[in-house]
Amino acid sequence: MRETRVSVGNGLFVTFEGGEGAGKSTQIRLLADALRERGYKVLTTREPGGSPGAEAVRHVLLSGAAQDFGVRMEAMLFAAARSDHVEQIIRPAILGGTVVICDRFMDSSRVYQGVTGNLEPSFIEALERVAVNGVVPDCTIVFDLPAALGLERVHRRANTAMVPPGQEVGLDRFEREELETxxxxxxxxxxxxxxxPKRCHVVDAAQSASDIAAAVLSIVEPMLPGSGGGPRTEAAQ
Known part of the structure; x- marks a missing residue:
């Protein structure tokens, strides 16, 4: 799939991708802390969500409320949420020189709705082109973990989570799916x-959190504003 990235300022756009339970949230926090200690402006965000409009769609998607309408409708809702997120949050932050770190982005739609949702590539590509509107990540880190181990982590997290009285702990619409998926x-x-390979970097998510954090920082560091590497501005093949 061809991506055309539009130069949108002096910031950096980093996305974290991978299966359930891969530890993305922990690593986003660790990377953000490390970069802030070095004086960088950092914004952490997530998908679906990240902007007020997209957060409203998030509940509909993760609760499974949209599931009965089919995967095509889900893909369209993800795209609508992503478009709002890009225009309201991500693009302005990058224009302002901020390092934006996002938990999931366009690759999750390619995988969840495209590959395992069995939607045709041309449909996914069209939605992606409209939703990202040229804002393609400079760097995507893929956290690789055997699915069985990831699901074990997800169930353990759900069983030990502290929630307010009257609220239930449960798995979201995607976490509930079969191991094979x-x-x-x-x-x-x-x-x-x-x-x-220019954009994407695979990290073994079965390592210790500190080892993963070190690997992530070593990938991102050369791309940081002022490092000499800078963000990608060319079209990725």
């Missing part, structure tokens, strides 16, 4: 990374 998504993320 999760493993297929793992392979799809690896395929994306192999096809776009």
């Amino acid at each position: 999760h493993e297929k998504r793992r392979e799809a993320f690896l395929d994306i990374a192999a096809a776009d």
